[in-house]
Amino acid sequence: MIRCTNIMLLILPTLLWSSVAAFGTQISGTVKTNSDKPMAFANVFLVNTFEGATTDADGHFYITTKQNGHVRLVCRFIGYTPYETDLAVHKNEPITLNIIMKPEAVEGKTVKVTASAFTASDEEGVTLTSMDVVRTPGAAADLFWAIKTFPGLQQVDEGAGLFVRGGDVNETVMLLDGAVIQHPYKYESPTGGFFGTVNPFLLKGTFFSSGGYSAQYGDALSAALVMESQDMPAQRAMSVGIGLAAESIYLSEPLIDDKLGVAVSGNRSNTKMLFEWNRSKQNFSNYPFSTDLNVGVYYHPAKQTQLKVFMFRQKDNVGVEVDDPDYESYYNGDSDHRFVNLSGKSVLNDHMWIHANVAYSTYERLMTLGVMNLDMNDKLLQSRIALEMALPDAVVLRTGISTYDTRTKIFGTVPENDDDVNPNAPRQSVATDYDQFQTATFAEIDLPMMFGAIVTPGLRGEWTDLKQRYRWAPRLNLSCPITANSHLTAAWGIFYQMPETRYFDPYIGNPDLTSMKAIHYILGFQVDNENRMFRVEGYWKDYQKLLLDDPVKNYTNHGHGYATGMDIFVKDSYGPISGRIAYSWLRSRRLWMDAPAVQSPIFDIPHNLTLVLNFELPGGFSLGSSYRYATGKPYSSTINTYHDTRVPPFKKLDVSLSKIHSLGKQNMLIFYAAFSNLLGRTNIFDYRYSADYLRRAPVESAFGRSFYFGAQVNYN
Amino acid sequence: MKITLITIIMLTTSTGLFAQPTSPLDSLIIEGKAMLDRTQQVWQESEFLQTRAHFERLLSASEHQDLVNYYLALTDLRLVFFYMGKDNKDMAKQYVNEGIRYAEKATDLNPGMADAYSLLSSLVGNKIGLSPMQGMFLGPKSGHAMQKAMEIDPTNPRNYLIAGESAYHTPSMFGGGKDKAFKNLKRSIELFDSVKITNPLLPDWGQDEAYTWLGICYRDMGDTTAAIEQFNNALKVNPDYGWVRYTLLPALSNKNNAEKSQ
Numbered sequence: 001m002i003r004c005t006n007i008m009l010l011i012l013p014t015l016l017w018s019s020v021a022a023f024g025t026q027i028s029g030t031v032k033t034n035s036d037k038p039m040a041f042a043n044v045f046l047v048n049t050f051e052g053a054t055t056d057a058d059g060h061f062y063i064t065t066k067q068n069g070h071v072r073l074v075c076r077f078i079g080y081t082p083y084e085t086d087l088a089v090h091k092n093e094p095i096t097l098n099i100i101m102k103p104e105a106v107e108g109k110t111v112k113v114t115a116s117a118f119t120a121s122d123e124e125g126v127t128l129t130s131m132d133v134v135r136t137p138g139a140a141a142d143l144f145w146a147i148k149t150f151p152g153l154q155q156v157d158e159g160a161g162l163f164v165r166g167g168d169v170n171e172t173v174m175l176l177d178g179a180v181i182q183h184p185y186k187y188e189s190p191t192g193g194f195f196g197t198v199n200p201f202l203l204k205g206t207f208f209s210s211g212g213y214s215a216q217y218g219d220a221l222s223a224a225l226v227m228e229s230q231d232m233p234a235q236r237a238m239s240v241g242i243g244l245a246a247e248s249i250y251l252s253e254p255l256i257d258d259k260l261g262v263a264v265s266g267n268r269s270n271t272k273m274l275f276e277w278n279r280s281k282q283n284f285s286n287y288p289f290s291t292d293l294n295v296g297v298y299y300h301p302a303k304q305t306q307l308k309v310f311m312f313r314q315k316d317n318v319g320v321e322v323d324d325p326d327y328e329s330y331y332n333g334d335s336d337h338r339f340v341n342l343s344g345k346s347v348l349n350d351h352m353w354i355h356a357n358v359a360y361s362t363y364e365r366l367m368t369l370g371v372m373n374l375d376m377n378d379k380l381l382q383s384r385i386a387l388e389m390a391l392p393d394a395v396v397l398r399t400g401i402s403t404y405d406t407r408t409k410i411f412g413t414v415p416e417n418d419d420d421v422n423p424n425a426p427r428q429s430v431a432t433d434y435d436q437f438q439t440a441t442f443a444e445i446d447l448p449m450m451f452g453a454i455v456t457p458g459l460r461g462e463w464t465d466l467k468q469r470y471r472w473a474p475r476l477n478l479s480c481p482i483t484a485n486s487h488l489t490a491a492w493g494i495f496y497q498m499p500e501t502r503y504f505d506p507y508i509g510n511p512d513l514t515s516m517k518a519i520h521y522i523l524g525f526q527v528d529n530e531n532r533m534f535r536v537e538g539y540w541k542d543y544q545k546l547l548l549d550d551p552v553k554n555y556t557n558h559g560h561g562y563a564t565g566m567d568i569f570v571k572d573s574y575g576p577i578s579g580r581i582a583y584s585w586l587r588s589r590r591l592w593m594d595a596p597a598v599q600s601p602i603f604d605i606p607h608n609l610t611l612v613l614n615f616e617l618p619g620g621f622s623l624g625s626s627y628r629y630a631t632g633k634p635y636s637s638t639i640n641t642y643h644d645t646r647v648p649p650f651k652k653l654d655v656s657l658s659k660i661h662s663l664g665k666q667n668m669l670i671f672y673a674a675f676s677n678l679l680g681r682t683n684i685f686d687y688r689y690s691a692d693y694l695r696r697a698p699v700e701s702a703f704g705r706s707f708y709f710g711a712q713v714n715y716n
Numbered sequence: 717m718k719i720t721l722i723t724i725i726m727l728t729t730s731t732g733l734f735a736q737p738t739s740p741l742d743s744l745i746i747e748g749k750a751m752l753d754r755t756q757q758v759w760q761e762s763e764f765l766q767t768r769a770h771f772e773r774l775l776s777a778s779e780h781q782d783l784v785n786y787y788l789a790l791t792d793l794r795l796v797f798f799y800m801g802k803d804n805k806d807m808a809k810q811y812v813n814e815g816i817r818y819a820e821k822a823t824d825l826n827p828g829m830a831d832a833y834s835l836l837s838s839l840v841g842n843k844i845g846l847s848p849m850q851g852m853f854l855g856p857k858s859g860h861a862m863q864k865a866m867e868i869d870p871t872n873p874r875n876y877l878i879a880g881e882s883a884y885h886t887p888s889m890f891g892g893g894k895d896k897a898f899k900n901l902k903r904s905i906e907l908f909d910s911v912k913i914t915n916p917l918l919p920d921w922g923q924d925e926a927y928t929w930l931g932i933c934y935r936d937m938g939d940t941t942a943a944i945e946q947f948n949n950a951l952k953v954n955p956d957y958g959w960v961r962y963t964l965l966p967a968l969s970n971k972n973n974a975e976k977s978q
Contacts, residue, residue, distance in 0.1 A: 041762065043769035048776045050744055054769045076772060078810050234860040303824065662888060716856055 024066040025089050029097030031059045031075055035451065039077060039101055047072040065089060075099050081394045102394055103452055133200040135614055137624040138654030138676055140708075143206065144185075144196035147225070149612055151537075151567035151582040152210035154605040155630035155650050157685045158701050159194050160185055163603040164210050165539060166563025166588030167222030167518075171497060174225045175217070177310055177343040178384045179359035180404065184225075186290055186316050188335065188365065194288070197314060197337065201250065202265060202294055204228045210567070211539055212491025212522040215442040215458030215475045216386070216398065221497045221518040221543070229310045232261040232298040235716060243672075243710025245274035263296040278706040285319030285330045304347035311340035322369060324688050325695035327422050335365040355400075356385040370421035374412035374430070378501075381405040396446040404438040408501035414508065420691060432505040437465040438498070444475065453480040462496055462515075466504065471496045471515055485529045489537075491522040499547055503555055510555045517544040533571040540564045546592040561590030561598060576616035584608040600634040600643045602686075607631045620660040628652045635686055639693040647685060647698075653678045667716060673709040680705040741777050745917050748774070748787055752921070755794055757956040764795050782826035783917055789818035789835055790921075796842050809846050815839045823861075830869035831919045834878045837861035841882050858882075871911055874922045876904035881929055894933055901930040924954035931964065940972045 031042045038059030045052025046065060055061045065071070067089050075083040080101040087095060139145040144160035147153060154163040161169040174184045176198060185193020200206075207226040209217075217224040233252035241248040252263035272287035292314040299307045317334040343357035363378040386400030410432040415421050444458030456477040463470045475493035482488055496515040503509040524537035546559030565586035572579060588604040591597060608630045615623040630650040634643035658672040677683075686699040751767040768791045774784045792815030799808040816839045822832035840858035847854075862882075865875045880900030886892020904926040913920040931946030947965045950957055 041765035041769070043765075043772050045769070045773040050740065050773050050777070052769065052773045054766050078807075078814060234856045235863070237856060662891065667891070716859065 024064050025068075025092055026094045027063045027065060027073065027087070027089070027097065028094065029061060029099060031055045031061065031099045031101060033080075034100055034102045042075055042077040042101065044073065044075045044099070047074055073097070075101065077101060079104055102448060104394065135622070135624055136612060137626040137656040137674065138628070138652065140195070140674075141200065142195050143198060143200045143203070143227075146200075147208055149580075149582060149610045149626065149628075150208070150210075151569045151584045151608075152565075153584070153608070154586065154603050155608055155628060156603050156605065156633060158683070159189060160196050161189075161193065162223065162225070164223040165565060166541060166586050166603065168601070168603060170500065171220055171222035172225060173217055173220035173223075174227070176227045176339075177229055177308065177341050178355060178357040178386075179339075179341045179343070179361075179382055180380070181339070182361060182378055182380050183335075183337055183363045186314065187288055187318050187333065198227055199265065199267065199292075199294065202229055202263075202296070204230045211541070212475070212477065212493055212520045214456075214477070215444045215460040215473070216400070218440050218442070218460050218462055218473060218495070219438070219497050221495050221516060222541075229296060229308070230263065231306065231308070232258070232300065233263050237714070237716045239712055239714040241710060241712035244277060244708050245269055245271045246710070248712075259300055261298045263298075265294045267292050274706075274708065275702070278703050280703055280706075281700065282702045283321035285321075285332065286317055288316070288318040288320075290314065290316035302346075305344065306346070307342070307344045309340065309342050311338075313338045322688070323697040323699065324422075325690040325697050327370070327424075329370045329421070329423060331367070331369040333365065333367045335363065338362045351390040353388045354385070355388070356383075358383040370423045371413060371415045371425050371427040372421050374410060374414065377409040379407045394446075394448045397443070398445070399441075399443040401439065401441045404436075406436045406438070406501065408432065408434045408436075410502055410505070422691070428508070430505065430508055432502055432508075434501045434504055436498075436501060439463050451481065453478065464498060466498075467514060482525075486525070486527040489522070489524040489526060491520060493520050494518075495520065499555075503547060508554060510550070510553045512553075513547070513555060514545060514557050516546050516557070518542065519544075532573075533569065535569040536566065538566045543590065546590060548592055549594045559590065559592035561588070561592060561601075563588040577613065579611070579613040582608075582610045596642055602633055602635075602643070604634055605631050620662070622658045622660070624656045626654050633685060647687070648683075650683050650685075651679070651681050652676075652683065663713070663715075668714050670712045670714070671709075672711070673707070676706045676708065677701070677703060678705060739779075741774065741779055742917060744770070744774055745780060745783060745787070749916075752787065752791060752794075753954075755791075756924075756954070757958050759798065759958055761798065764791060764798055767791050768795065780917065782822050782829055782832065785818045785822040785825065786829065786832050786835065786919065789815045789822060789832070789839065790919075792818060793835065793839055793842070796839070800846075805846055809843075812839055812843045812846060816843065828868055830865040830872045831874055833861045833865035833868065834872070834875045837865065838878045838882065841885075845885070871907055873904045873907035873911060873926065874919065876900045876907065877922045877926045877929070880904060880926070884929060884933065894936060897929070898933045901926055901933060905930060924950040924957050924960070927953065928957070928960055928964065931960075935968060940968060940975070943968055944972065
């Protein structure tokens with residue numbers, strides 16, 4: 001017993017010393033969310049020490065550290081911005097902390113909801129993926145046709161033209177990997193074109209804003225469509241498609257794993273069989289025909305640096321009879337579009353990213369219709385560099401500069417009277433050769449506020465050598481959470497757009513023209529929960545300095561107008577059934593171009609309704625259906641009136657059916673068939689009148705009821 | 717008594733004297749692996765998050781970052797299963813994204829780590845399950861990661877386990893199916909029996925899961941006896957495997973007894 005006591009006495013000091021050393025200094029405290037709720041299971045730790053603790057149900061934590069001196073304490077929890085602080089630890093002097101965690105603003109993406117935005121991500125917003133495009137019945141696998149099924153888009157005709165919230169078709173800026181696509185439509189027409197230029201399967205993501213958009217984008221009065229092409233192919237893949245009117249092929253190959261890759265695709269569209277098969281009433285001298293080749297080369301020179309060259313060449317031609325009571329004539333159009341864009345993005349450090357691109361495009365179009373005979377040639381050299389910086393407290397700053405060097409040449413003859421293209425009508429020559437250099441700078445900042453709200457003020461400066469002065473366009477965006485799944489959004493901004501270059505021609509235009517201007521006011525509410533979404537938005541757009549016909553100067557900037565409306569969007573799914581409803585109410589009035597007073601432009605379509613339903617059936621079958629209704633387009637019924645009445649409403653029911661047949665692994669064969677305008681309704685988009693306005697011919701849809709089918713093989 | 721007391725005191729106050737030939741980081745990784753094993757047994761949010769926090773604290777270490785990122789990704793994968801089981805897709809999506817980030821980091825740090833690629837494949841596959849519309853783009857990424865894992869180490873049993881689980885959940889028209897799951901799981905079990913991990917830091921999980929999923933395949937094929945046998949094999953490897961002990965096996969045993977009594 002004595003010997004045992006002696007041993008204890010011997011060891012006791014060691015035991016006590018060890019215990020004190022083990023206890024060390026206590027750091028304790030509480031972790032709460034910014035809405036003052038205790039945060040359980042947050043990870044609080046000292047960097048480089050492995051010492052730390054997780055909070056209990058009440059948000060309390062206790063750390064005992066052996067450190068002495070300066071240490072860095074970090075608190076992390078998924079979905080929240082990490083909290084970091086430096087502490088001076090002195091032996092046996094306890095430290096108490098109260099930590100407030102803020103929801104993540106940058107990576108979370110679930111917090112910031114942008115007014116009027118449609119995104120292709122799986123996060124917040126209205127989703128529009130490539131599959132959505134393909135699965136939209138009646139969209140003919142065209143991105144723009146699919147976008148037209150969303151709210152805020154007016155059904156002006158059967159084409160792909162995006163008329164957004166009471167704006168004209170050319171008021172939407174379209175970008176691909178940061179570069180402006182000057183001519184985004186195939187078979188161009190005054191209302192846009194028949195199809196979009198970009199194949200949706202080449203896109204990784206699409207962001208569409210129908211108004212109040214970011215200061216990053218400009219030179220557009222109404223909307224912005226931002227597309228991003230696919231990244232480095234992950235594996236060798238091939239797909240071949242053949243349909244009633246088109247053939248396509250796609251190949252991708254990673255040449256050096258995660259370092260270098262290439263993707264090539266080609267499409268050929270010959271619609272003769274399609275029109276003949278479906279007994280189209282339209283007469284053609286040349287059936288619409290197009291070819292395109294797309295090439296992407298991807299290179300990762302360093303781990304967090306990506307370079308991409310994306311280029312395409314597209315050619316199309318069409319010769320179609322124009323129904324006119326006075327004469328028989330054909331519109332003939334040939335176009336050749338080339339585009340190459342070198343883009344790159346790199347992570348400079350943990351808090352800074354850089355995006356840059358330089359692009360060159362050419363577009364040549366020959367068109368004839370009666371007295372009109374034009375050769376148009378556009379060239380655009382553009383560059384852009386942008387920085388994104390994550391600052392403390394979840395503040396994010398974006399800034400950048402872009403340049404656009406445009407050259408436009410137009411040669412040929414045009415009618416003296418705008419509407420009279422009769423082969424015998426008076427004509428005048430055009431010889432426009434115009435250069436324009438524009439530059440733009442922007443800065444915007446995400447500022448987290450109380451209760452999870454984010455305010456994004458921005459400023460964009462636009463300069464053109466035609467006017468030699470800056471236009472400043474301020475923007476403001478607000479996202480405010482109401483509950484975990486609902487947000488209030490608001491946006492305001494000033495938007496400028498230069499008239500198309502041809503309007504500066506001294507003979508048919510006016511070199512003194514200046515930028516057109518629009519001011520957007522938007523207020524919206526959105527509830528978003530998994531696959532369900534409800535969104536309602538109201539807006540007012542004030543248009544100023546629009547182009548107006550002038551008997552002396554040809555055109556002036558004295559036009560003006562407004563557009564107001566409300567968009568409602570509902571999306572839901574239940575098991576194998578998914579669907580969406582988009583309704584838009586619009587009132588648009590303008591004094592512009594040839595309007596004698598403030599009146600409805602052709603894109604004033606008060607009611608637009610789209611219903612889309614998709615059913616996943618057993619056995620790999622998928623059935624889709626869409627129904628569209630739109631108020632008839634305004635037209636002038638007498639020679640002395642302007643847009644005094646409307647054509648009958650547009651109504652169309654489309655149905656599509658597809659079957660996926662597995663060929664093993666990720667390989668599949670897809671059969672598809674589409675019935676367009678199943679009810680066989682003849683939709684009228686306008687009337688063409690004789691010069692004396694005594695006779696008229698309706699401008700009708702190209703097809704009555706029509707049928708399309710095809711197949712595609714995907715091999716990985 | 718004297719010797720025992722001295723031994724205990726020495727062990728508790730002066731661990732350096734009797735320390736294993738491992739660094740503190742090694743010990744913490746091994747401790748984290750034990751915590752991960754425990755999550756499979758208790759299946760509680762607190763255990764998952766504490767395990768995750770444990771590995772997160774090791775991210776500042778200068779060594780074994782491939783393993784730390786791998787185990788974080790594995791914890792995140794299990795959190796994905798946990799939250800999917802609770803029908804909380806929002807949380808599952810957050811963890812699947814984080815898991816992919818950590819798994820990719822592990823492959824960046826150690827391009828020869830087959831386990832990291834197969835785990836990445838599984839995480840991406842689960843992301844497709846959470847966002848089916850992204851399947852078209854993520855499907856090749858998942859397949860590519862698994863292909864890479866197989867190329868690096870064709871004898872890794874976890875590659876086949878993950879391939880088997882993935883095939884089980886993928887319709888045959890998209891390259892999956894239960895027959896493929898069955899083959900992969902059988903191969904996984906063969907490899908678990910033949911390949912032994914000697915380094916305690918390296919991944920060694922999965923044998924119990926392979927037996928379990930093989931049992932599920934047998935169950936689906938209607939072979940109750942073989943299924944029960946596989947579930948029991950899983951319990952031999954991991955006697956505390958809660959899912960098998962308290963859910964799968966009792967359900968099947970009851971069914972089996974009911975059939976016998978008829």
